[in-house]
Amino acid sequence: MLAxxxxxxxxxxxxxxxxxxxLAGETPAEALQLVHRRGRLVSVELNDNRRGWDDDLPVAAVVLGTRPVPMRLLGPRTFAPTGDPAFLLEHFGLTAEGIARSTLEVLGLDHA
Structure with missing residues (x-):
């Protein structure tokens, strides 16, 4: 920011x-707010790592390895659409119905 x-x-x-x-040991949410508050945020790249190397893992890969949750990974190097938050939530199935459906799939209860 200083530069x-x-x-x-x-x-x-x-x-x-x-x-x-x-990787830098930051808290990403704090860094993001710092940049956004100063009006300098251009884009955000979402990926994950284990803080020791820039693994470029899919989002939440580390969490999923230690605490599985009902979530689908897009995969490495998969580009996602951008747009209105409501569109993105719907697109990725993050509505109440989509989350319920994904949970049933993960649990193997999707006999529909």
Whole structure:
């Protein structure tokens, strides 16, 4: 942020890489807020790692390995659409119905 401020250019910003933030020992949510509050957030790259190497793992891969939850991974290097939050929640099945359906699939109870 200091380098961007020193440059004094209004069209310079930051692409927040969640995995790099983890690797740097930051709390990604705090880093994201810092950048956003200063109006310099350009984009966010979501990936995961174990904080020792930039593994570029799918989002939540580390959590899923230790605490399985009903969630589907898109896979490495899979690009997701962008857009309105309501559209994205619907697209990824993160509605009440979608979450219930995914939970039943994970539990093997999707006999529909």
């Amino acid at each position: 961007i401020k020193e440059a004094g250019q209004p069209n310079v910003g930051i692409v927040m890489d969640f995995g790099h933030s983890l």
